[in-house]
Amino acid sequence: MANNQWGPAPGQYPPPPGPPVSGPPQPAYGNYPVQPAPGFGWGPQFGPGPGSGQGQGGPQYLMPPGRPPRRSSRKGLFIGLALVGVVGAVVLVGAVMVGLAAQSPDDGPTTQPSPQATLPSPDLPPETATTPVPPPTAPTATQATSRPPATQPTAKPTPRKPSPQTVVTRDGFYFTGLQASVGCKDPGLPINNQRNTQNYYALVIQCLNKAWPRQVTAGRDTFRPPKLVFWSSRVQSPCSGGATVSFYCGVSETIYIKYNDDMALWRDRPDALNRRITRLWVTFTAAHEYGHHLQQVSGILPASYELGYDNYAPREQMLAISRRIEIQASCLAAVFVGANRSSYGLTGAKLQAWRFIQDGTGDENKPGGERDHGSRASNSAFMRQGFATRNNAYCNTFTASASKVS
Template sequence: MNDAEPPWPGPARPPEHAWAPEANPWTPGWAAAPPVPIAPPRNRLWGAVSGVLIVVVAFSLIAATIPHRVDGRALPAQGADTGRAHGGSGKKPPKSVPELARNPLLGAGISPGPATCTLPDLGRAPEQLKAYYGALVSCLEQSWRPALEKANEPTLTATVSVTLPEHSSCGAAPTENEAVAYYCGGDTTIYAPTDWMLSDAGLNKARHIATIAHEYGHHVQRESGILSAAADKMTSPDEDSAADKELVRRIELQANCFGALFLTAVAGTGAISRSLANAAVADYGRANDSDTHGSREHQLSWAKAGYDGKATKACDTWSVPAAEIS
């Protein structure tokens, strides 16, 4: 898809690869395998907190929601609140708040700020992808910073890797069948392996942008304390209970909404034209129904909620009934 795509809203494109349902897509919730679950119950989830699962130390991996089965994990990395120090006197240092619907980030009047994304050419070589993602993440950081600062929450920098490590702060990496990209809260890194991304997206700019914006949404959840609060509510050892999968859907659908919030903030400036932003939002509706990422309809509707709502409050997946995040 390119800048010439039809203006939003457009019909959602059909899924490209059906993901074969996996057993336990969310294990151990966002940290290790499979990449989507938030994390096992608090003792297992929070390696930092309980000392069990130290590898996961901060949250498991979160796999991208497109279009393989998205089983990523997004566990809040525990430990120190290491956001950048804010200058000024009399102001409390930024701190993650382990709350969901009541998280300060979801307060009234908070939204990502405008940013002009300057992106290099998108190419197939690893160094070209790394440069493209690095510039995109810098733009995401610039846009999200005002929202996190207004909520007085950390703004730790996220990095991107186009190579797949055998091990990371979140443990063993998922397989290509489990994810296209994933976020590891332990080292605040978005892993977007070159082969996986090109196999899924080719040189479709909208798809690359949608994927990275979704993964950065997990980083925002990590910084705000939302991931930590969600992990604390996990009830089953393998995050495989109906209640745990519902928590995971709320996390993943919020990441879609956060990704679209960024897109609406930057649409029409720099390298992200309005038509390209529209196409990226529409891309959230191409995945198959998933018990951990939600139905195709809801994956798109929550992205639209952020794109049209323009404020973090529009992404409160925690206050709505289960029927709206199925």
């Protein structure tokens, strides 16, 4: 475990809200880890309180052994698939209701697949087979010089699909400049019950839906807001059937929030500073998982999957790609928080609480687990850059050296 050179000095901040808990090792298939479906992102790694599953043990890869067919499309790989078997209350982002009623954990609507579009048939010329056509005659010299040469229509070349490496390193999303504030404010709700916790997340997602469309479209990608599912004990998704932490699934373009973990943090650490940390942890978790959605709609997440799993990459290479994905999602979360620093009131003790999360997120919080989210030092360095610059260009983990995303 490496020391975090950017981290707080001993005694400067309180200890993390609860000791980190290690998880079971990941199952493997041959020399490769058994992977979830493409477009999959786990929640950030932090040291939450006792009884919480948030951030503990890392991802549990639950896809059965075997490999799915190779994907070839850069993005939009997973649009229109049905989401079934979801356990938890579903909140559609963009239709946020502050007075959200508590929902039964057994409820879960199903998203129907979009019908396949039918292309119109081109207009055909009238039938001319019944009209006799005279045989061609050899042109005279005069005819040969007086007629313009026949020209054949030139077919337009098919645009060349960019390589996965080009997408992850040079997508237009990286070059969209500073993010402007959308005046996002801390909802300020206590994280003490299901209703308040879900409303808190929904309000943060509402702000994220206002903050990111301009930069996605400026990068010549298509913005779509994610869906939001809350769950507590178990949930089914197209990406994973037995998750233990919050995660994002690109197949359904849905953020799955395990809200009871945040309630455990609030309950187990009742002092004022840790309550601030818990509120900002909710904001950060929402913004981190939203970062995975931005990777999905920009094509970065599907392309990273092609670089690794579709190319049968060795286990260590897969983990290195995972670290780049996760650190980037945390950096994008910091871009959003930095852009709304003033309206969110990040000064004094509240800023101290944010820095505690910024410097305390990393694989060290799950000793013995896979190095799939990046070290505290790497996460802190990128999050500090994102927070200070408010610029996506500083979140390009795919052009960083291996030592920067360790």
